[in-house]
Amino acid sequence: MSDKKSINSKLKLNALGNSYNIIYMFIIPFLLPLFREQFHINYFQSGLILSIHVALRSIFSLVFGYFGDQYDKRAIIAGGFIFSSIFLGGLIWANNINTIITFLLLLATGVSTFGPLARAIVRENSKEHQRARYMSLFSAAGAAGLVVTSLLFGFFIRMWGWKITCFLLSLPGYLLAYAYLKSKKGKKNHKAEAERKIKKGYIYLFFASVGFRSLGDWAILSFLPIYATDYIGLKPEISAWIITINFTGEFLGNLISSRITDKNSLLILALSTTISTTFLIIVCTLIAQPIIIVLLVGILGILQGIYFPSQNTWLTLICPLNRQGKMFGRVFFIQGFSATIAPILYGWIAEQTSLISAYRFTSVPLIISFILFGIIYILESRTNQVLSTRKI
Numbered sequence: 001m002s003d004k005k006s007i008n009s010k011l012k013l014n015a016l017g018n019s020y021n022i023i024y025m026f027i028i029p030f031l032l033p034l035f036r037e038q039f040h041i042n043y044f045q046s047g048l049i050l051s052i053h054v055a056l057r058s059i060f061s062l063v064f065g066y067f068g069d070q071y072d073k074r075a076i077i078a079g080g081f082i083f084s085s086i087f088l089g090g091l092i093w094a095n096n097i098n099t100i101i102t103f104l105l106l107l108a109t110g111v112s113t114f115g116p117l118a119r120a121i122v123r124e125n126s127k128e129h130q131r132a133r134y135m136s137l138f139s140a141a142g143a144a145g146l147v148v149t150s151l152l153f154g155f156f157i158r159m160w161g162w163k164i165t166c167f168l169l170s171l172p173g174y175l176l177a178y179a180y181l182k183s184k185k186g187k188k189n190h191k192a193e194a195e196r197k198i199k200k201g202y203i204y205l206f207f208a209s210v211g212f213r214s215l216g217d218w219a220i221l222s223f224l225p226i227y228a229t230d231y232i233g234l235k236p237e238i239s240a241w242i243i244t245i246n247f248t249g250e251f252l253g254n255l256i257s258s259r260i261t262d263k264n265s266l267l268i269l270a271l272s273t274t275i276s277t278t279f280l281i282i283v284c285t286l287i288a289q290p291i292i293i294v295l296l297v298g299i300l301g302i303l304q305g306i307y308f309p310s311q312n313t314w315l316t317l318i319c320p321l322n323r324q325g326k327m328f329g330r331v332f333f334i335q336g337f338s339a340t341i342a343p344i345l346y347g348w349i350a351e352q353t354s355l356i357s358a359y360r361f362t363s364v365p366l367i368i369s370f371i372l373f374g375i376i377y378i379l380e381s382r383t384n385q386v387l388s389t390r391k392i
Helices: 002-025 027-039 043-070 073-093 097-111 114-124 128-182 200-222 224-232 241-263 266-286 290-318 321-352 355-361 363-391
Strands: none
Touching: 002 027, 002 073, 002 097, 002 114, 002 128, 027 043, 027 097, 027 128, 027 224, 043 073, 043 097, 043 114, 043 200, 043 321, 073 097, 073 114, 073 128, 114 128, 114 290, 114 321, 128 241, 128 290, 200 224, 200 266, 200 290, 200 321, 200 355, 200 363, 224 241, 224 290, 224 355, 241 290, 266 290, 266 355, 266 363, 290 321, 321 355, 355 363
């Protein structure tokens, strides 16, 4: 009972940490419409800021994922929260755009500790038949945190301005750091075998598919607040509400995922959500009714909420336990590499054509991702059939 209580407390702390860390991750998209109005930066410059931030985050995710398998994950995550809070709160003293951007880029270093290590902790504290549910609830907590913050962000900006708002948002990070340092250290599980045998080449196909999927996803998410101001008509100070809509959908999608993921093929869910996302993005660019667009943005969030737990759970099944941090670090690095390219590439396309055209081009990497997931599914099915035949 004591071990079970300790595991539950770790999972709850992890969920709370995810709901807060995701705020650090998305603070730049929240601030970009305000920076465009105050400092007159364009689409390409906005994309460049996002790209550098994501590039730093992806590189350090790879580094901290490796260290997480060697050292105490709790201490690394706690250090990340402290580092993030220092630079987010430090914006209150920044007076020029260069200092502001520098602080926001340094923030990426602290943010990068959480993603790979927290998911590894979920893996370590859950059994195979529970894992998809816990991964879904973990993601749901992150979506819920971003929904609340994006909804309140506009109100806080109007009351206090963006500098004080960022300072206030930084304060709970110190409490989370303390909570991680005080949490009970888990017993080392030396079982290293993966729960599903899979050829090494399939993992590389998986990484490639995740990379292309991330390229499309980040192109969409990065410019949502700007899209909301330029095409839906929201004011810059409340443009973050479009993120609220998207992540409300993702929260619902995670709840749906917690019910269905353990009972369905993880790759089938990845396939169906990827192709559905592709079609919805194209539909969004063909419709001019703001209410319908907002509804579609919410549905896109639902699809994301089903996709990501499926992706992460499949990875835990084919990866040895003692390499989880490293493997998730690689996934975050690949996602980050694609996300680094996405804002610059699609910001440049938007400058040359329009943001609507740039959104249409996101269908290309999404379709490639769908094809690669399909290949993995076919190959895995054939491998399982061969193994079943040998057992007989």
